[in-house]
Amino acid sequence: MFVYEKRLQFPVKIKETNAKLAQVIISQFGGPDGELAASMRYLSQRFSMPYKEVAGLLTDIGVEELSHLEMVGTIIYQLTKDLSMDEIVASGFDKYYVDHTIGVWPQAAGGVPFNACEFQVKGDIITDLTEDMGAEQKARSTYDNILRLVRDYPDVYEPIKFLRQREIVHFQRFGEALRFTQDKLDARNFYAFNPGFDTNGGCKK
Amino acid sequence: MRNKDQMLWDIGIVSFVVTELVLYLDTHPRDEKAIQYFNHYNSMRQQMLKDFAIRFYPLTLDSAEACDQFAWGMAPLPWEVCA
Structure with a gap:
């Protein structure tokens, strides 16, 4: 289950609206390398993860991504509200x-x-962890593009810079x-069996 | 005495430390120094959430107490600039 904390992970206080910026930053809300995709990816992948350490990491990072989704949504909201x-039109x-x-x-922005x-x-x-590492780098590149x-x-x-740094930490983890x-796998052939599916020699716990 | 924005900022900092330690401990579960840091900052965070709820409003349901009004529901929304 999940609990909610009524604060942002990093403060967002934007004084001036700017619809042009909102239109590009929205890609990190619902775009291909955005925070919604990130949180859904990790929170979905964890069910089939054979090791509780990895499933636990996916849970914690997936939850942090939800708080990033909230931060990006806040940026869009504050950039467009007045x-x-x-x-x-302009x-x-x-x-x-x-x-x-x-x-x-x-x-996405497009x-x-x-x-x-x-x-x-x-x-x-x-396969899933390799995708996750790529996803963190794709999101980092997108934030680099936004920062420019x-x-x-x-x-x-400042909040975009914070979000970019988190991609690097998640990539590391x-x-x-x-x-x-x-x-935990056979060093002579990591792909000899899938510990999340094949049972021969698999260590489920 | 720290004001509301200052206290929220402090809670953000300590919570961030806890988040970082959690992710680190997920992949280094036996690092004794990190465990010590986690216990220290996690209990500090719990106390700060309690203190904030007493002076202003609850940030978590665990620190919410309904008195003359439902404080959790009346608390400001974090995406509002003047929250």
Whole structure:
């Protein structure tokens, strides 16, 4: 089960609206390398993880990703909440506005809706952990791209910088989980069997 | 005496330390120094959440107590700038 804490993981206090920035940052809400995909990926993968250490890590990182989703949603909300109709039209936000007004909906910057195909649950520990490490780097690259666009907006820059740093820490932890996994497998052929599915020689606990 | 924003900032810092230690301990469950740090900062965090709930409003259901009104439901939303 989950409990909620009524505060953001890192403060977001944006004083000026800016619909142009909101339109690119929304990719980290519902885009291909965004926080919704991250949290759903880890919280789904953990069921088929054969080692409780790795399932526990996926749970804790998956929960942290939900708090990042909340931070990105807060950034979008604060960047768009007091927009005038003139600003909506001038910034090109009108195409989003027509379907969602100023509600926060999971989509990529290009308008593509969130889709579960943006992540995978393969049921194979090496495959899934390798995807997780790639996902953290893809999200880090996206935040790097966003940072170049928000350089002149310190209220936006600081929380994005925090989120970028978390991708690097998560990448490190997933790397350790992969090493832990390989230590448990046959060093002559890590792929000889899938410990989450094949039972011969598998150590379930 | 720290004001509300300062206390929230402090809780954010200590909670972040706890989050970092949890992820580290997930992959290093027998690191004694990290376990000591975790126990220290985790109990500090629990006390800070209690103190904040007494002075302002509950951030967690565990620190919420309903008095003349339902404090948990009346607490400000974290995405509001003036929360």
